[in-house]
Amino acid sequence: MHRFIVVGGGAGGLELATRLGDRYGKVGRNRAPRATVTLVDRNPTHIWKPLLHEVAAGSMDPFTQELEYAAQARWHGFEFQQGELIELDRTARRITLGAVQDEDGAAMLPVRTLEYDTLVIAIGSTTHFFGVPGGAENSIALDTVEQAERFRKRLIAACVRAEHQTDPVITRDHEGKEEPRVQVVIVGAGATGVELSAELRNTAQVLSAYGLHRLDPSHDVGIALIESGPRILPALPERVSSATAELLLKLGVRVLTGERVTEVAPGVVRTASGKAIRADLTVWAAGIKAPAVLSQLDGLTVNKLGQLIVRRTLQTEIDDNVFALGDCAACVWYGTDRNVPPRAQSAHQQASFLFRSMSNLLDGRPLPEFTYRDFGSLVSLGHFSAVGNLMGGLIGGSMLIEGLFARFMYMSLYRLHIAALHGYARMMLDTVAHWLRRTTLPRVKLH
CATH class of the missing domain: 3.50.50.60 (FAD/NAD(P)-binding domain)
Structure with missing residues (x-):
């Protein structure tokens, strides 16, 4: 055989x-x-x-x-x-x-x-660190479940630790503004970095609601997103990037574009322009190889x-x-x-x-040739929204979508993956089972 x-x-x-x-x-x-x-x-x-x-x-x-x-x-x-x-x-x-x-x-x-x-x-x-000093040693990539779980546990620990500091040190950024008690820095504003920044804002709110910390989730938990290019989501159309940037601004995510990271040290990320951004946790999502x-x-x-x-x-x-x-x-x-x-x-x-x-x-027949068809791209902003361009390869252009419809389309991508592995009947059962689990569990894993 x-x-x-x-x-x-x-x-x-x-x-x-x-x-x-x-x-x-x-x-x-x-x-x-x-x-x-x-x-x-x-x-x-x-x-x-x-x-x-x-x-x-x-x-x-x-x-x-x-x-x-x-x-x-x-x-x-x-x-x-x-x-x-x-x-x-x-x-x-x-x-x-x-x-x-x-x-x-x-x-x-x-x-x-x-x-x-x-x-x-x-x-x-795998993650590409581009030879940046300290990138691999002092930041967390998201290539595996183990890395993702490690980041989640360190985030909870950082929030609990910040709340119980008896004499917290007040730090200020390069503009003189008071910095958050806990700050997460995400290097790379592609799809992974953008989606993570939005999910983390929801996580901060849920952790506070369940009493794991009493920090103000909007003011005391900061999220900074750093991109070396002139805009976030550089691989997607500019109007998708602009719509996403506006939504992130409303969520309180600090977006720094045109900032090339030159060093990741313990507790700080430095850029080519001379900025030193305090970082309790650093995630590297700047590229792949x-x-x-x-x-x-x-x-x-x-x-x-x-x-x-x-x-x-x-x-x-x-x-x-x-x-x-x-x-x-x-x-x-x-x-x-x-x-x-x-x-x-x-x-x-x-x-x-x-x-x-x-x-x-x-x-024993000749092999066909592969032709890629671009059906557009979607970016999830967690429970808040989603944005994307839909069916760009079909209509000769792109149609900007956002909100509930975009969120539904994004969720359907994973369901289609499940259908490819198990068939549509089992996919539908899995969807119902997942919904039932979510009705009896908190929205965020708390331990």
Whole structure:
């Protein structure tokens, strides 16, 4: 049987493995499996990465949203192997996975090798610190659930600590204004940074309402959003950026544009213009790059961000048996001078495309070419609002939407991801179950 291996269980990789397993890996009454499908990921569970800012703010409990890869594999006819990709042998068509340790550091799984006929690499991206001194050491990225949970716990601790200071030190910013008792600095005003800033404003209000601190959530808990470019949300249309900036201003978020961060030190973020911004907590959301392992994979070509360069079939430049999708792939956006943007909708479209391509591959037919369709972008401002441009790739322009309708559209994106993994019936049941849980729990995780 043909051997498919998908490395990376993010939005695109998990959707592809699920659909391949359903089509080719299951045993039916009158059907034998046509292929073996193996999903590889270094973690045992999956969570949709665009939700991590909600985990960091405490507005989402990750343990109710995580999906266990082993269970998904059992339900959908593929195999799961936990481990990190560390080596590729293209001649032997073999990958090597690193050893896995448990929480106490004891060996759980040894180094292993897996053989493939078709390999799909979908390992996503990691935070890019751009060599800024102290960036990696003194700020928190939001690449994993563990990082998001670490930030959430440190935020609660900072609020409680500030309230119980017997002799608080009053500090003032560069303009002479009194600074908040607790200040969170977010470096990078892309979608993640903007969404986190809005979620944190809601979190401060809820923590105060439940008595975890008695600080004024608007005055004593400050949120500063720093962007090196001239406006926030630089990848989106300017009118979306302007509408979002106005909403953030109403929420009391301090937005600093045109400020390039030059150093992140304990308790302070410094910029090229000479500003020193006090920071009790710093989040780095300023950019992404591909994992370093991709540049070490047996001669596969990468671009300056470390992404695998792929053709329009999503095959790598020098090996027809190795494909790549999602954030780790540099795929030309046909009709433009840019690459396909690193968004969840890109990974979803590429996963659907590769699922159809694999049918051609097994039948010996030519592979089609991928064309990205931009359906617009949405940015959530938590319970307050949402903004975005809708269906830009369909109407030849963009339609600005905001408010309740935009919020509904944003929430539907995650529901569509659940439907791709479980089908629409289970997605609807999951939606009802999630709503019932929210009616019996506080809006923010309090511990």
